Amino acid sequence: MQQVIFIVLSLLTLSAAVMVVASRSLFRSALWLILAFAGIAMLFILLQAEFLAFVHILIYIGAIAILIIFAIMLSRGVMDPNEPRFNDQWRLVIGFGALLFVGLVVIMLRIPWPVNIVAVPADAIQLLGADFVGTYVIPFEVASVLLVAALIGAIVIAREH
Amino acid sequence: MYYIQDLFVNIARSWTSWISGFLPLWAVSGVNYLIMAVILVMMPVLATLTLTWMERKVIGRIQNRIGPNRVGPFGIFQAFADAVKMLVKEDVIPTDADRPVFNLAPILIAAGAALLWAVIPFGRGMAAADLNVGVLYIIAIGSMTMIAMLMAGWSSNNKYALIGAFRAVAQLLSYEVPMVLSIATVALVVGSMRMGAVVEAQVVPFVVVLPATFVVYLMAGIAETGRSPFDLLEAESEIVAGYFVEYSGLKFGWFYIAEYGNLFAISAIVTTLFLGGWRGPGVSAVPALGPFYFIAKIVAVVFLMMWIRGTWPRVRIDQMLGLAWKVLVPVSLANLLWVAFVMKLPLPTALQWVLFVVGGLAVLAVALGLLGRAGRRHVASKGMVQT
Numbered sequence: 438m439q440q441v442i443f444i445v446l447s448l449l450t451l452s453a454a455v456m457v458v459a460s461r462s463l464f465r466s467a468l469w470l471i472l473a474f475a476g477i478a479m480l481f482i483l484l485q486a487e488f489l490a491f492v493h494i495l496i497y498i499g500a501i502a503i504l505i506i507f508a509i510m511l512s513r514g515v516m517d518p519n520e521p522r523f524n525d526q527w528r529l530v531i532g533f534g535a536l537l538f539v540g541l542v543v544i545m546l547r548i549p550w551p552v553n554i555v556a557v558p559a560d561a562i563q564l565l566g567a568d569f570v571g572t573y574v575i576p577f578e579v580a581s582v583l584l585v586a587a588l589i590g591a592i593v594i595a596r597e598h
Numbered sequence: 599m600y601y602i603q604d605l606f607v608n609i610a611r612s613w614t615s616w617i618s619g620f621l622p623l624w625a626v627s628g629v630n631y632l633i634m635a636v637i638l639v640m641m642p643v644l645a646t647l648t649l650t651w652m653e654r655k656v657i658g659r660i661q662n663r664i665g666p667n668r669v670g671p672f673g674i675f676q677a678f679a680d681a682v683k684m685l686v687k688e689d690v691i692p693t694d695a696d697r698p699v700f701n702l703a704p705i706l707i708a709a710g711a712a713l714l715w716a717v718i719p720f721g722r723g724m725a726a727a728d729l730n731v732g733v734l735y736i737i738a739i740g741s742m743t744m745i746a747m748l749m750a751g752w753s754s755n756n757k758y759a760l761i762g763a764f765r766a767v768a769q770l771l772s773y774e775v776p777m778v779l780s781i782a783t784v785a786l787v788v789g790s791m792r793m794g795a796v797v798e799a800q801v802v803p804f805v806v807v808l809p810a811t812f813v814v815y816l817m818a819g820i821a822e823t824g825r826s827p828f829d830l831l832e833a834e835s836e837i838v839a840g841y842f843v844e845y846s847g848l849k850f851g852w853f854y855i856a857e858y859g860n861l862f863a864i865s866a867i868v869t870t871l872f873l874g875g876w877r878g879p880g881v882s883a884v885p886a887l888g889p890f891y892f893i894a895k896i897v898a899v900v901f902l903m904m905w906i907r908g909t910w911p912r913v914r915i916d917q918m919l920g921l922a923w924k925v926l927v928p929v930s931l932a933n934l935l936w937v938a939f940v941m942k943l944p945l946p947t948a949l950q951w952v953l954f955v956v957g958g959l960a961v962l963a964v965a966l967g968l969l970g971r972a973g974r975r976h977v978a979s980k981g982m983v984q985t
Binding site: 462465469487488494507 | 696731
């Protein structure tokens, strides 16, 4: 049963991801991207990681996708469906894309993925929180300093006008 | 007697044991989930049918009118008359509209209003799904509403709809920050994000313990539902009706249902987080009283919101954004810091809660004092006469 749900969700996510690059309208692409994000969130729920799922929805759909849609709406010229789909760099880009794909496949095949059948502990959120201020305190703090820097930068840029 | 005391939970138990007699286990849970889903979907519809009548009566009384009084006794069937009118109206789709997106938007927005009810506890052990990340779920569902508004505004191919959608998203994004911060304060005090645990922890209702958090959450909640004084996303005098101006008939009806469903849901969340949810006198002996206390408190909060709508003028867009970022965010951050600091002090819980009250009131006093000074400075600089 879980396998079936997993396959359905993965197909949904992947086809939405394909539609993101295949759709001619940029706004539609953004909506397909939201569907792909929602599919990933549902996969998290399937893995009994509700916290990650809802944070994923909150950050990726509630903030990042909205930002993308705002950026699209503020640049109306790119919405014309008669614009050519590719520019003259497409051969080069295909080469780099294929290289990245091969690299990712090699990495995925090489890593022994640890599969843990043990049930998820009930206090998983507490463990996550304790890890953020314990084992992984330095990456966590570095990320928050980065975000604060971006915030201050945005305010400085907005103030000049 | 015992059966009556915990009536609703016992009815659910009897029902489950009755259908387990002739159904396999998976079918029993399937049927039960289906019933819960139908109840959740009915909540926004129920809210629309009752709250529109209440709103018209309350606003009418505030404006020294009587309100609806023709359809049924005291006009209580006015909402049904409106529903029939909505059903028989022509469904108009603009020529250049993005049709699939245009049709999907009302479905998504109404789904968002219904999904909020999944984690709300109506009584002890009476929530459809008491998730251990319940409050986070509520915030995450809010982002779905935002997407639906953007979809509606964009796909209508109408400039007023687009301006309305922009305003709506700017407002929702801005007010999400103080909302999340005040919910985080509550979660910090409770030590859990489960809605049921939040209610259980309120020996004293949090409206008394965390006054600043309550005020911030109530204002953010009014802004999130897009009601007056924050109704500039559908300001009739400026942009016709905002992001759903092109919708008619039943599709408009879905936006209407979502609006009142959200009003009811936000009031339920305020009740759960700050007014003690289903708690009340005698509820530990007779748990069946819980849902009635819960509904009564919700109606009180709804009345408060209607009162605010009937008496306050609409704010301007710069005032709306300024209030969120310059007042509510600092207030909720200061309050959150104070609560986190007090929680770390080695004191008994009762003393900590007293310190929460003192800190919250101090934060509110400082914020109001600064606002008053800014207002006086503004009046002096513009040369306006101070009355």
